[in-house]
Amino acid sequence: MSETRVFLLPDLGEGLTEAELVSWHVAVGDSIEVDQPIAEVETAKSAVEVPSPYAGIVAELHGKPGETLDVGKPLISVTPVSSGAGVATDDAAPAEPAQPAVVPAETELAEPKPANAEAEAYREEEKAGSGNVLIGYGTPGGHAAAKRTRLPKASVSVLEPAETQPADKAADDLTLLRTRVPGKLGAVISPLVRRMAREHGVDLGVLHGSGESGLIMRRDVEKAISAPVAEPAETKPAPVVEPAETKETQGRDARTGLAISSRTPVRGVRKAVAATMSRSRSEIPEATVWVDVDATGLMELRESMKAGGAAVPGLLAFIARFVTAGLKKYPELNTRIESAEDGSQEIVGFDGVNLGIAAQTDRGLVVPSVRSAEKLSARELDAEIRRLTDVAREGKATPTELGSGTFTLNNYGVFGVDGSAAIINHPEVAILGVGRIIDKPWVVNGELAVRKVTELTLTFDHRVCDGGTAAGFLRFVADAIENPTTLLADI
Structure with a gap:
């Protein structure tokens, strides 16, 4: 039996960084095929069904309904089986894609050289899908190739701090390989820009994109990084002493004194x-x-x-x-x-x-x-x-x-x-x-x-x-x- 493969939650459209898991359509032990819907997730845009890029036996489900999952994190583990077991193998010829995903400039790295064996394995796995498109994302594969804008090495190197370890870089590159940003609506950001902002502590929610339709570009993040930070006059604020009874304890609100009846996360x-x-x-x-x-x-x-x-x-x-x-x-x-x-x-x-x-x-x-x-x-x-x-x-x-x-x-x-x-x-x-x-x-x-x-x-x-x-x-x-x-x- 082949080695278990892990499918990471893809970017389901417009650079969204997370999705809420609504329900599973499969269970551990089920046999699944390429492009079979495995889960329903809700993003900030809509609810969509996620298809599997692999065929085989479900080995593990990474998440429970109601949980919020980050893009690029494990969603499901699948163990491929031989063709004699009645399940389509990963070596089966890929079907023609319904349509190639169109990737705008500065939203995706050109096909980078895999940093390690894991990235190379993913490159091979990526060829096993059918290519069917789902809101900008499709299981990869087929003969048609999406157009990509190659970034010069100099423009990429700015995203790699000197202290980055090779292992961390390889894992990051693999995550970028599995993330696709197909559109330019609103404040859409590429995986590169998201990573750059994360490494430098830039809050993308407050940036005004200079690209088409408000697209947040790399130059916007670089400008925010270089902007001077105002230092507060008092570096050590005086400690605030609160009486013990003002603290929120046992589900009671500190400000009103009323019992808290519910907490609803703001998401989707x-x-x-x-x-x-x-x-x-x-x-x-x-x-x-x-x-x-x-x-x-x-x-x-x-x-x-x-x-x-x-x-x-x-x-x-x-x-x-x-x-x-x-x-x-x-x-x-x-x-x-x-x-x-x-x-x-x-x-x-x-x-x-x-x-x-x-x-x-x-x-x-x-x-x-x-x-x-x-x-x-x-x-x-x-x-x-x-x-x-x-x-x-x-x-x-x-x-x-x-x-x-x-x-x-x-x-x-x-x-x-x-x-x-x-x-x-x-x-x-x-x-x-x-x-x-x-x-x-x-x-x-x-x-x-x-x-x-x-x-x-x-x-x-x-x-x-x-x-x-x-x-x-x-x-x-x-x-x-x-x-x-x-x-x-x-x-």
Whole structure:
């Protein structure tokens, strides 16, 4: 029987460094095949099933459901068996990959020379998989090769401190071999950059990436390392003497004196949402404008369409259609601010609208986006919004679907509220909220009437525009809701 092989938890997309183990699909002693799902894990992006790159007998499961596992740490041990035992061998010809993973510049080392026999063994093991892709990660193998950018030796040597031991370096190189970072969304970082930051004590959570879409590059970490550190005036703070009764003991909170009923770790999607919202509040000087809107005309239009027997898009799809038209007239709200290394800033505009739709899920708030939404009719928008909402709630939305928006539409009216000063979805510059539609007294042609009224709330980044632009966009959408036929010739 062959030597047991250990499969390390791979990077499941966008440079995430950890994942929570939700459940195992196999048990010790089970026979498994290449690409068979072995576990479900939840990352800050979504829940995914992890396939095995090996065939054989499960020898050990490294973790229990509910545990948080680090990328590059052991996930499962598999003992290959001979072909006569009825299980596919590791020497079987690899299948063609579904698609090669595309690796951006500065996110991965070129195929390095193995530092020791273990790395060489991994190189051979890597050829045994099928190459099937799963959210940027696939079991390696097949004949197609991903494009890689080779880094010069000088650029790599800066990551190796003189005091690093050969054995430590070999283990680190092997971990890097098994980690893949396929995308550039948000603050994505390569294994090299993560290791460099870890060795120099740099907190990546507070860095502003200078690369495309906020990508944290090696130069960003080097700049943080070279930045002067302010020394506190008092190197030895006076000791704080606390009475014994203020300490937290036996599950009682020291500040309130109340018994602690629960502790919930902040991780997964909730951790990602917290980081994004905190960054938005700290970086964006936001302002909010709002207006009450008579939606009676839109409601009557939908009722007339239903009477005709036609399939009728949802209200959110109609509003999404008005939003994309409004962003064409007021493109300042469909931008992003980028900062250069010298401290200068640019407002980056886009030829198109990727419309984010805020969706509440069991795992937290996520924002999948309708790509090129300005090209879609109300019916097409309705179909795509429903599809994205479904995959988001199932935890199956891809990193691209979750991280490529340029403007967000948030329908919090489904929760029975009228308005909210929403937090902008960083790095976007604006978010439009829609409240519930309810009967209200309204003046029509000088007469008091009962109308269907909703509240629109626009929160915007004051760096990209002033109140006049924001108010103009908001009024445009409001007028379209009140007189919908003017913009819905392409329903």
